[in-house]
Amino acid sequence: MPLLAIVLAVALAPAGPTLAVEDTMHTAVGEVLVRAPRVTLGEILDRVARGEARRDSLLTDQTFLATARVVAHANEPGKPPELMSETVFRVYKKRPDKVRAVVVRRYQAHPPKDKGVRAKAEVRFGPDMSEEIVNFAFRPEARRDYRYHIVGRDIVGGHVVYRIAFEPRSLLTPGYPSGLVWVDTNDFVIVRQEVSFGRSPVPLILERIDRLVIERAQFGGHWLLKRALVRATATVPLPRLGRSFDLALQLDDYALNTGLADTLFAPRRGGDASDEAPAR
Amino acid sequence: MSASRGRPALAALAILAALAAMGAPARATGPTPEPEPAPPDTTLHQFLGTLSDSTDRYFGMSAAPLDTAGLLHGESFLPEGQRRVALALTPSFDFNRADGSTFGGGLKLQGPIRVGRLDLRAAYAVGSEQWLGGAQYRRRATKHGVYRTIEAWGGRETAGMNRDHSEPFVDPERALVSGSDRTSYLRHDGWRASFERESNLWRARIAVRDELESPLEPHATWDMLHKDLLVTPILPARFGRARELELGAGARVPGIPFRVEATYWTSGPVLKSDFAYDRLRFAVGGDITLGRFASLVPQATWGFTKSTTDPQQAFYLGAGPTLVTVPRDALGGSALALAKVELIGASDVLALLGIHRPELFAFQPAAFAATGAVSGPSPYATPGAAVDRWPERQAWLSEAGIALHYNPGILGMRLRFEEAWPLGFTSRGERFEFLISHPLDLLRKPIEE
Numbered sequence: 001m002p003l004l005a006i007v008l009a010v011a012l013a014p015a016g017p018t019l020a021v022e023d024t025m026h027t028a029v030g031e032v033l034v035r036a037p038r039v040t041l042g043e044i045l046d047r048v049a050r051g052e053a054r055r056d057s058l059l060t061d062q063t064f065l066a067t068a069r070v071v072a073h074a075n076e077p078g079k080p081p082e083l084m085s086e087t088v089f090r091v092y093k094k095r096p097d098k099v100r101a102v103v104v105r106r107y108q109a110h111p112p113k114d115k116g117v118r119a120k121a122e123v124r125f126g127p128d129m130s131e132e133i134v135n136f137a138f139r140p141e142a143r144r145d146y147r148y149h150i151v152g153r154d155i156v157g158g159h160v161v162y163r164i165a166f167e168p169r170s171l172l173t174p175g176y177p178s179g180l181v182w183v184d185t186n187d188f189v190i191v192r193q194e195v196s197f198g199r200s201p202v203p204l205i206l207e208r209i210d211r212l213v214i215e216r217a218q219f220g221g222h223w224l225l226k227r228a229l230v231r232a233t234a235t236v237p238l239p240r241l242g243r244s245f246d247l248a249l250q251l252d253d254y255a256l257n258t259g260l261a262d263t264l265f266a267p268r269r270g271g272d273a274s275d276e277a278p279a280r
Numbered sequence: 281m282s283a284s285r286g287r288p289a290l291a292a293l294a295i296l297a298a299l300a301a302m303g304a305p306a307r308a309t310g311p312t313p314e315p316e317p318a319p320p321d322t323t324l325h326q327f328l329g330t331l332s333d334s335t336d337r338y339f340g341m342s343a344a345p346l347d348t349a350g351l352l353h354g355e356s357f358l359p360e361g362q363r364r365v366a367l368a369l370t371p372s373f374d375f376n377r378a379d380g381s382t383f384g385g386g387l388k389l390q391g392p393i394r395v396g397r398l399d400l401r402a403a404y405a406v407g408s409e410q411w412l413g414g415a416q417y418r419r420r421a422t423k424h425g426v427y428r429t430i431e432a433w434g435g436r437e438t439a440g441m442n443r444d445h446s447e448p449f450v451d452p453e454r455a456l457v458s459g460s461d462r463t464s465y466l467r468h469d470g471w472r473a474s475f476e477r478e479s480n481l482w483r484a485r486i487a488v489r490d491e492l493e494s495p496l497e498p499h500a501t502w503d504m505l506h507k508d509l510l511v512t513p514i515l516p517a518r519f520g521r522a523r524e525l526e527l528g529a530g531a532r533v534p535g536i537p538f539r540v541e542a543t544y545w546t547s548g549p550v551l552k553s554d555f556a557y558d559r560l561r562f563a564v565g566g567d568i569t570l571g572r573f574a575s576l577v578p579q580a581t582w583g584f585t586k587s588t589t590d591p592q593q594a595f596y597l598g599a600g601p602t603l604v605t606v607p608r609d610a611l612g613g614s615a616l617a618l619a620k621v622e623l624i625g626a627s628d629v630l631a632l633l634g635i636h637r638p639e640l641f642a643f644q645p646a647a648f649a650a651t652g653a654v655s656g657p658s659p660y661a662t663p664g665a666a667v668d669r670w671p672e673r674q675a676w677l678s679e680a681g682i683a684l685h686y687n688p689g690i691l692g693m694r695l696r697f698e699e700a701w702p703l704g705f706t707s708r709g710e711r712f713e714f715l716i717s718h719p720l721d722l723l724r725k726p727i728e729e
Contacts, residue, residue, distance in 0.1 A: 065351075071342045081341055088351060097423075104351045128423075141425055141480040144532070157323025169537070170567050171575045171626040172719045174642070175689055182331075184324065191328060200639040202689035207639045213335050218325070229339045235640050246342035253348075 041150055044162060044183070048138045051188030055223060056130040061094040061260040062224075065104075065253040068123045071246040074231055075210070084109050084240060091125050098265040099127040110240060123249075131225050134190050134214055137166045137179065145169055151180060160185045175201030177212075189223045191216050200235075207233045210244070219254040226251060366390040372403055375456040378465040378514055379438055380407020380500035395419070396430070405438075407499030412436050426479045427727050434471035438496065441466055441515055441591055441659075442609050444561065444583070445600040450716055459503035460510045462599075462608040466517035466592055467494045474526075478727050485528035485543075492521050493592060515659055518590045520554030522547055530724065538566035541723055545593075557588035561595075565720040570623075577622045579722040584615035584656075584669040591659035597677075601721035603652050604700035605679045605708045614656030615669050622648035624685060624719065644685040648698075651678040678703040685719075692725060694718050 066089045073079040088105040092098075101123075132139070137146050151163040162185060167178035179195035195212040210231040217226040227250040237243045336343045367389060374382040384403020391397070396419030403412050414435015421428045440446040441464035455461035470491030477484050495516035501509055530541030545559040561583035568576040585593045595616035598606035602618055625632070628642035653671030681700030688695065696715040702708040718725045 065346065065348075067346045069342055071340075074340070074342065083341060088346065130424075139425065144537075145480075154327070156327040159324045161324070161327070169569055171569055171572070172567055172577070172624060173687060174626065174644070175687065182328075191324075192331060199642060200689065203639045203642055204688045204690060206689075211338065213339075215328070215332060215335070217328075227343070229335065229343055231339065231342075235638065246339055248339065248342040250343075250346060252346055 041148060041164075044150070044164065044185075044188075045138065045143065045148060047185075047188040048135075048164075048183055048190065049140050049143075052130070052135045052138065052190070055187070055189050058222060058257075059095075059129045060257050061092070062129060063090070063092050063253075063255040063258065063260065064224075064251050065089070066091050066101075066123070066125070067248070067250040067252070069246070069248040069250075070241070071248070072240055073242040073244060074246040075244040076242050079242060081246075082109060083107070084245075087123060089123065089125070092260055092264055093125070093127055093129055094260045094262075094265065095127075095129075097127045098260075098262070099125055100265050101125045131216075133228060134193060134216060134225060137177075138181070138190065158186070161191070174199035175203075177201075179212075184223070187223065189216070191223060203235065205235060207235045207243075220256050222254075222256055224251070224254055224256075372401065374403065375452045375500070376438065376461060376463075376465060377455055377498040377500045377509060377512065378408060378496040379405035379410070379412070382406070382412065384413065401435075405499075408496070410436075412438065426477065429476045429478070429727075430474070431476075432471070432473040436467065436469045438465050439468045440464070441517065441594075442596045442600075443559075443592070444595065445602075447600065447716060450714065455500075455503065455509075457504055458510075459505075459507055462511045462610070464515035464517075464591070464609070465496050467496055468492070469494070470521075476528075480532075480726075480728065482531040483529065483541075483726075485526070487526040487528075488524065489526075490521070490523050493517055494519050515591050517592045518555070522555050522592075523551040523553035524555075525551065536566070537568055538564060539720070539723055540564045555588065555590060555593075557590065557593050558586040559593050560584060560586075563722045565723045567720065573626055575624045575626070575719075577624060577719055578619075579621070579720060580617075580619040581722045582615075582617045589614065589657045589659070594659040595654060597652055597654045599713055600715065601717060603650055603677055603679055604681055604698050604713045605702045605711045606677060607711075611654050612659040613654030613671075615671065616652070616654050617671055618650065618652035618722070620648060620650030620652075620722075622646055622683075622719075629684065642686075644687070646683040646685055647681070648683060648700075649678070649680040649703075650700075651676055653677060677706070677708070679708075692718060 068085075068087045068089070070084040070086075072082045072084045074081050086105070086107045087103060090102040090104050092100045092102075136142060145168060146166045147169055148164055148166050151165045154161045154163070162183045163180060164183060165178070165180045168176035170176065175197060177195045177197055179193055181190045182192040183189070184191045193214040195209075195214065197209045197212075200206045200208050210233055212228070212230045214228045215226045216223045218224075227248065229249075230247045232245060232247070234241070234243050234245070238245070367387065370386045370388065372382075372384045372386055374384075376382075382403045382405045384401060386399055386401040389398040389400070396417060399416045399418075401413040401416070404410075405412055412435075414433060414437065416433045417431070419430045440451075446463075451461050451463055468491045470489065472487065472489035472491065474485060474487035476486075495518075496514050498509075498512055498514050501512055503509065524545055524547040526543065526545050528541070528543040530539060532539050541563050543561045546557070547553040548556040561581065563579070563581040565579035566577065568578070570576055583595050585595070591612070594612045594614060596609040596612045597603060597616060597618070598610040599608035624646040625644050627644070628637075629645050630637040630641060630643070632645070653675040655668040655671035655675055679700045679702050681698055683696055683698040686695040686697075687693075693716055696713075696717055698713045698715065699710065700713070701710050715721075
């Protein structure tokens, strides 16, 4: 009888691989209560503040290319977007308070007839390297001005990335920003931020801020500002810009802690006369 | 019907099943080597890159990578610290009943940030037939969220008698358009300088001044409509040289959303001043958020002067940040106490009414109640009353009202349209006021706002 059963089983078995007995074995595992402490929001905020401070402390000098753009008619039906101006700077910064910005390209779609000071679209760079535009809501002194909550966690490779939302505590000024940041918990630095405004911060001029995105990227092991992009809708059409326009600042080509010489920041005789690149 | 609804679901299930089926033989055929896990940073960058890609699509050409071809090198510098001095000429016009129309202009010299800004102003007052103006220097440095401001001024100016409140844009408009400027003025000739340190948590200020203070008489008893002024006389200031030291401090209260501040002014023979006084003012205010719907803003102030009854050191009650039902600066004394509470809605009025409106017309509704009093000798009456640091019970005046707040988002201003009604038995009536202010108006506005 057992021999017959074996013969039948072999004869009726489908062609192809044969499952081993142990592959079909079932078992049950009892519940395991995990007592690992979860990091609290307060601890995360403390670590972000320390992580941002540490990130800043590791920088003694930096050089980068900064591109400032203004795009008109960014999202207007029937009107294609138009690059109104693009200015590219080579920026040098050094602790504690040295900064130099060099214009390496200036493009204006409609150069003004006035060649004076007002004709230049100026972007000013400060010597600070802490990137307040990224971490303004997560600085220790700002903790009592905002509410925070964890929106989610993503496990990406060997990183745990927290998504933390923030919103202003005070309702007195409706134009204050709220937003969402992505925090890489390996370094506890902010790697991306989306800022939103429930109400226009400048209703006389702007109907709304449609979107504001701030991104960082890793250069040489340091998280640094990569770009800040804003799309806004004006209350009334602005001359040449229209109602919808973009403002963009992109930062590339970083060089860090290269030991910039102080002479780079020294006054230069006659610098004013040649301080502007010709319009393209 | 149900069958037709069910088809897509079945089809989806079928597809899923097919996919699963495609995967099954692979598992069944035995172990295959798993792909090598990507390095963690690469995976993170891919994750962020996915988010960036969506940003690229949204922003289009604004987010396009920089074309580095043709970038200049080397010598085309625009050094931030070596910026040329920028010059700006600005015309000015002012009007008050002491000076009449005052025409002038200013020259602003803005140097590099480290150097600061110099404003030169000159104006001729047609009514009083005097030249006014002077020079003001200001330098503000910011580091790690701390503002350090140095200011100095020297020259001749017309100043308000009320040291605690002035409305530089609204008062000239009231005087010129409707003759309803009730403030009093005095002349300052001299200089003053101050240093202030302010952070998000606390601030401190020290200031000195040496100014000759002199009374003014009304020279413009008219307005644009040629009507009589509501108030013509100007409260005469006591003449003399004021050499004064001012100390101020403010801080956020830990743990609760309140701020406190105190200011102390002193002058006397030690400073070789013609005046001798000590003036103190305290203020406290809070911003209590009620859910997502409203803010409760309680505020209080108390101030008093010692050893003087000079009008320029008195405390004034009426309009401004004090009581709406009392005309501007109508009451005065050597001490002031005031408390008020305001409930400010987060939404705007038209949205609450379900009316679609552009953002330009977003007005926040508010309701408020206030009580306040002055005590001690009034600058409007013959001195004689005893100096008292706390008002007597019968001196207190109360009111309640409603308001609309408009936040234009410029210079931290807030436009307030207020209507108030007096409480209790009183001869005061309902009163409307327009004010340019900020929510915690009994305290100094933080720099960051």
